[in-house]
Amino acid sequence: MDRRAANTLGAGMLAILAVVFVTAVVANQALLGGLRIDLTENRLYTLSPGTRSLLGRIEEPITLYLFFSERSARDFPALRTYAQRVRELLEEMRAASGGQLRVQVLDPLPFSEAEDRATAFGLRGASIGPLGDRVYFALAGTNAVGEEAVLPFLDPAQEAFLEYEIARLVFELMDARRPVVGLISGLDIEGGFDPVSRQVASPWVVLEQARQLYDVRSLSADTAVIDAEIDILWLLHPRDLPEQTLYAIDQFVLRGGRTLAMVDPFAQMDPAEPMATMGGLEHVPASSLNRLLDAWGVRVPPDDVVLDDVSALTVSSPGQRPERHLALLGVRRDGLSTSQVTTAGLEQVNFAFPGHILAEADSPLRVEPLIQTSPQAGRIPAAEARATPDPAALRERFTPEGQPLTLAALLTGAVPSSFADGPPARPDEDSPAHTAATEHLASSRGDIHLLLVADSDVASDRMWVQVQSFFGQRLPSPFASNGDFIINALDYLGGSEELLGLRGRATFQRPFTRVEALRREADTRLSETLARLEQELAETEQRLAALQAAREDAGTLLLSPEQEAEIDRFSQQQVTLRQELREVQRDREANIEALGRRLKILNIGLVPLLLTLVAIAGLVLRRRTAV
Structure with missing residues (x-):
C-alpha cells in the first residue's frame, strides 16, 4: 500500500469516527435527554x-x-x-x-x-x-x-x-410542625457543671441533634402527669422513678403515646454522687422499667450484663497493650435489623455493659429485635461486672451461651395497664397534678409503640462521636452510628418516615481495594524477606562470637580466616536479600501500574464505546418503530 492510499484510508477512518461521534451525540440528545443513570456502587447520586x-x-x-x-x-x-x-x-x-x-x-x-x-x-x-x-x-x-x-x-x-x-x-424552611419530645433523664445529657471534674460540660451531641429536629422538653423525674402535647416520651436511664411517674408513663403509653425507653443494668455515665459517697451509701448505677414491663410480658433482667466475644471493642490503657473488652460492644451490620427503618443502613452501634431483653411466651406484645449480639455472647451478674474493671479478669468469667441476645427491640401490640387497681395512692391528693389527671385506662386504646433499649450509655458522646472545636463551633465527627440510631428511633416514633433513610450513607471517597490488596501482599513479602535478613544477621553474629571464643588468641582484634569467610558469606547473602527486596517493590509497582492501565482502557475506551452502541441501537429501533 502506497503512502497516498494509506493517507486516504486514515482520512476515511477519521471520517467514520466523526460520523459515529456525531450520531452518538444526536442520539443521546434525542433519546436520552434528561435521563440520569446512577452507576456508582453505593448509589451516591440517587436521592433517598x-x-x-x-x-x-x-x-x-x-x-x-x-x-x-x-x-x-x-x-x-x-x-x-x-x-x-x-x-x-x-x-x-x-x-x-x-x-x-x-x-x-x-x-x-x-x-x-x-x-x-x-x-x-x-x-x-x-x-x-x-x-x-x-x-x-x-x-x-x-x-x-x-x-x-x-x-x-x-x-x-x-x-x-x-x-x-x-x-x-x-x-x-418548610415550616413543618416539629414533634414534641418529653425527656426524662437520670443522666447529665443536658450538660452543665460537673461537680466531679469541676468543669462545665456541653450537652450531648445526640441531644443537640434532637433539638434541631424536635421540640425537646425536659420533664421532672417525679412528674405525675405527662402533658397531652407530648408526642414522644424519651426515657433515658429512668432510675428510681416514683410510683406516680411510673403510672403517668403507663397511662401515656396506653393512650397511644410513642415511647423510647433506654434502661441500663450498669450505666457507665452514672457516677456516684459525691454526697452519697461521703455518706457511705452504696450507689447502684442501674435503671429499670420492669414495674411496667412485667405486666406486658417483657422485661430487662436488672442483674444481667451482656458480654460478647465477637463484638468486643479493643481498648487501651496508658502503659498497657490494647486488648478486647467483652463488655464494650460494637454491633455491626450482621447484628442490625435490615427490615426496620431505625437500623437499616447503619454501620455500627456501640454499647457499654448492656443488658438484654426477654419476652415471655404468652406476652401480648410483638417483639421485633432491632439489635442483637452474636451467638458468642453470654451474661454475668451486674454486681460482678461492676467489681471487675480489668478486661482480662472479665474474660475469665465469660462463658458463651451459643445464642444471640437482644439489645434493642420494637414492642407493639395491645396491653393492659400495669396498675390494675387504678392510680397509686398519693399523699397530695389535692395537688394540681392530680386534679389534671385524665381518666384511668385499664388497657391500651390500640397497639402501643415502645422502642426498648437495654443500655443508656449508647447515647453518650464517648461511645460514638468525637467533638472538635472549629472557630468556636462544635463539629462532631462520628465513628459509630449511635446518634443515627437514636434519631431514627425518634423519627419513627414521631410518625415521620421522610428523614429515616438519610443517615449512614456511603461516601464518594472509595478505597482502591485491589490496589490495597496488592500493597498488602507486597508488604507481607517484604516483611518476610526482612525477617530472613534479620535472622541471617543474628546467626552470623552468633557464629562470629563462637569463632572468636574458640580462638586461642581471643584477645586480638584481628579477624581469623574463618571469621573473614563468615563475614563474606553474610555480605553475599545480604546482597541477595536486598535484590529480593527491590524485586518485590518493583513487582508491586508494576502490578499497580498494570492495573491502572487496564482501568484507563476500560474508562476511556470501553465505556464510551458501549454507550455509543447503546445510543445507536436506540436510534435504529426508534426509526424502525416510526416506519
Missing part, C-alpha cells in the same frame, strides 16, 4: 425516598445558597472535589423538587455582594493555608416568608450526613 417525598411536599419556593470560595480553595483539591459533590447533590434535589427548590452557587470574594450576603446570614470564612486566605464553604436557605436556616460549615468529614443535613435544612 425520604428526600424525594420531602421535596415533593414543598408548597412554596425555597432558595438555597451554596457559598464556596472557589478561588481561595484552588490549592486544596480535596475540598474542591467535595464542593463538586455538594453541587451535584443540590442539583439532584433541585431536579426532584419540581421547580420548588432553587439553588444558587456563590463565590464570596472579598468586598463582593456575595460576601455581604454570606455575612448577612451570619457566616464566617475560615482562614486556611500559609497566606491565611478566608474560605467560605456553607449553605444557607430562605423560604417565601423570609425565614432563614444555615449550615455554617460543610465539613468533608461529615459527608455521610450530607444529604440528611441538606434535607433537614429544607425541612426547617
Whole structure:
C-alpha cells in the first residue's frame, strides 16, 4: 500500500469516527435527554425516598445558597472535589423538587455582594493555608416568608450526613410542625457543671441533634402527669422513678403515646454522687422499667450484663497493650435489623455493659429485635461486672451461651395497664397534678409503640462521636452510628418516615481495594524477606562470637580466616536479600501500574464505546418503530 492510499484510508477512518461521534451525540440528545443513570456502587447520586417525598411536599419556593470560595480553595483539591459533590447533590434535589427548590452557587470574594450576603446570614470564612486566605464553604436557605436556616460549615468529614443535613435544612424552611419530645433523664445529657471534674460540660451531641429536629422538653423525674402535647416520651436511664411517674408513663403509653425507653443494668455515665459517697451509701448505677414491663410480658433482667466475644471493642490503657473488652460492644451490620427503618443502613452501634431483653411466651406484645449480639455472647451478674474493671479478669468469667441476645427491640401490640387497681395512692391528693389527671385506662386504646433499649450509655458522646472545636463551633465527627440510631428511633416514633433513610450513607471517597490488596501482599513479602535478613544477621553474629571464643588468641582484634569467610558469606547473602527486596517493590509497582492501565482502557475506551452502541441501537429501533 502506497503512502497516498494509506493517507486516504486514515482520512476515511477519521471520517467514520466523526460520523459515529456525531450520531452518538444526536442520539443521546434525542433519546436520552434528561435521563440520569446512577452507576456508582453505593448509589451516591440517587436521592433517598425520604428526600424525594420531602421535596415533593414543598408548597412554596425555597432558595438555597451554596457559598464556596472557589478561588481561595484552588490549592486544596480535596475540598474542591467535595464542593463538586455538594453541587451535584443540590442539583439532584433541585431536579426532584419540581421547580420548588432553587439553588444558587456563590463565590464570596472579598468586598463582593456575595460576601455581604454570606455575612448577612451570619457566616464566617475560615482562614486556611500559609497566606491565611478566608474560605467560605456553607449553605444557607430562605423560604417565601423570609425565614432563614444555615449550615455554617460543610465539613468533608461529615459527608455521610450530607444529604440528611441538606434535607433537614429544607425541612426547617418548610415550616413543618416539629414533634414534641418529653425527656426524662437520670443522666447529665443536658450538660452543665460537673461537680466531679469541676468543669462545665456541653450537652450531648445526640441531644443537640434532637433539638434541631424536635421540640425537646425536659420533664421532672417525679412528674405525675405527662402533658397531652407530648408526642414522644424519651426515657433515658429512668432510675428510681416514683410510683406516680411510673403510672403517668403507663397511662401515656396506653393512650397511644410513642415511647423510647433506654434502661441500663450498669450505666457507665452514672457516677456516684459525691454526697452519697461521703455518706457511705452504696450507689447502684442501674435503671429499670420492669414495674411496667412485667405486666406486658417483657422485661430487662436488672442483674444481667451482656458480654460478647465477637463484638468486643479493643481498648487501651496508658502503659498497657490494647486488648478486647467483652463488655464494650460494637454491633455491626450482621447484628442490625435490615427490615426496620431505625437500623437499616447503619454501620455500627456501640454499647457499654448492656443488658438484654426477654419476652415471655404468652406476652401480648410483638417483639421485633432491632439489635442483637452474636451467638458468642453470654451474661454475668451486674454486681460482678461492676467489681471487675480489668478486661482480662472479665474474660475469665465469660462463658458463651451459643445464642444471640437482644439489645434493642420494637414492642407493639395491645396491653393492659400495669396498675390494675387504678392510680397509686398519693399523699397530695389535692395537688394540681392530680386534679389534671385524665381518666384511668385499664388497657391500651390500640397497639402501643415502645422502642426498648437495654443500655443508656449508647447515647453518650464517648461511645460514638468525637467533638472538635472549629472557630468556636462544635463539629462532631462520628465513628459509630449511635446518634443515627437514636434519631431514627425518634423519627419513627414521631410518625415521620421522610428523614429515616438519610443517615449512614456511603461516601464518594472509595478505597482502591485491589490496589490495597496488592500493597498488602507486597508488604507481607517484604516483611518476610526482612525477617530472613534479620535472622541471617543474628546467626552470623552468633557464629562470629563462637569463632572468636574458640580462638586461642581471643584477645586480638584481628579477624581469623574463618571469621573473614563468615563475614563474606553474610555480605553475599545480604546482597541477595536486598535484590529480593527491590524485586518485590518493583513487582508491586508494576502490578499497580498494570492495573491502572487496564482501568484507563476500560474508562476511556470501553465505556464510551458501549454507550455509543447503546445510543445507536436506540436510534435504529426508534426509526424502525416510526416506519
